[in-house]
Amino acid sequence: MSENSGNNEAPNTPTPPGTPSGTPGTPSGPQPEPIRFFGTTWVDHDGGYGLRRVGVAVGSLAAAVAACFVLRFAFQGLEIAEVGSLVGMLVIAMFAICSAVAFRKTWEAFGSRPKDPAREDALRGLKSIGFIGSLLAYFVRSLIEAPGEKLRRTEYESARAQFEKRRSTRTGNPAARKRPKRR
Template sequence: MNGTETTTDADTGPGQASGPEPIRFFGTTWVNHDGDYRMRRAGVAAGALLAAAVGVVVLIFGMQGILAATSGPMLPFLYTIAFAVCSVIGFHHTWVSFLRRPAPTAEDQPEAAKGLYTIGFIGVLLAYFARVLVEAPGEKLHRAEYEERAGAGTAATPSSAPASAPAEG
C-alpha cells in the first residue's frame, strides 16, 4: 500500500468491524457528533423547512390555476385531499425509514409507491425537518447497526472469559 488506498467493506475479513455508514448530509460526523455536526443539523432543518414552504407556495399556485379554469367545486377538493393524503403517506414512510430498514420481501413496494411519495414531497420534507430536530435522520438506526458490527468484531473469545464463570453442561 502506498498510503493513499482506503479500505472498503469488501476488504474487511469476517468478524472485522467496518467503518460507520455515512448518512446523507452528515457523512460520518454522527458517530461522535464532531466536526460541524450541529451546523449540519441546523442547515438540514432550515433547508427542509424552506423547501416545504416553497412546495406549499407552488401547490397554492397550482390551486389558483385550477380555480381559474372554472373546473367546478369538486376538482379543487380532490386536489387538496390528494396532496394531503400523499403527504401523510410520505411523512409516515420517511419517518419509519429512519427507525428500521424495510423488510427484504417489501423491496418492490417502494418502487410501486414512488409516485405517492413524490406527490407527498411536503410530508417527506416535514419528516426530515422533525427528525433532524432530535438527531441526524436515521442516526439511531445507523448507530445500532454500527455498534452491532463493532460488537461482533470484538466478541469475547473463550480465553478472555472470566475464570470464575461456572462451566456449562
C-alpha cells in the same frame, strides 16, 4: 533512485474505498454507514455535526414552505381554469393524503429498514406526490437527531460488538491474547 521509489503516494493520504482493511491507515472492522448530508460525522458528533443538523432542519423547512407556495399557485391555476369545486377538493385531498403517507413512510424509514423493498418501490410515486410530508419528516427528525442516526448507530454498534467478539474469541489471534505481566 529515491528513497520513496516503491511508494508513489504521499504520506497521510487516505486510502481509496475497497482497499483491504489490513493496509496501514485503514481501521479494521465494520465501518459506519454514511448518512445523506452528514457523512460519518454522526458517529462522534464532530466535523460540524450540529451545524449540519441546523442546515438540514432549515433547508427542509424552507423547501416545504416553497413547495406549499408552488402548490398554491397550481391551485390558483385550477381556480382560473374554473374546473369546479369538486376537482379542487380532490386535488387538495390527494396532496393531503399523499403527504401524510409520505411523512409516515419517511418517518418509519428513520427507525427501521423496509421489510418489503418491492412495496417501497411501489409507493415511490405516492411519496413523490406527497413530497411535502417527506420534507416535514426530515425537518422534525433533524430537530431530534440526524435523520436515520438511531438506526445506523444501533446497526453499527451491534456490528462492532460482533466484530470484537469474533476477534477476541478467535484462536491463534496474537492481538487478542493477554500478555502476562512481568515481575
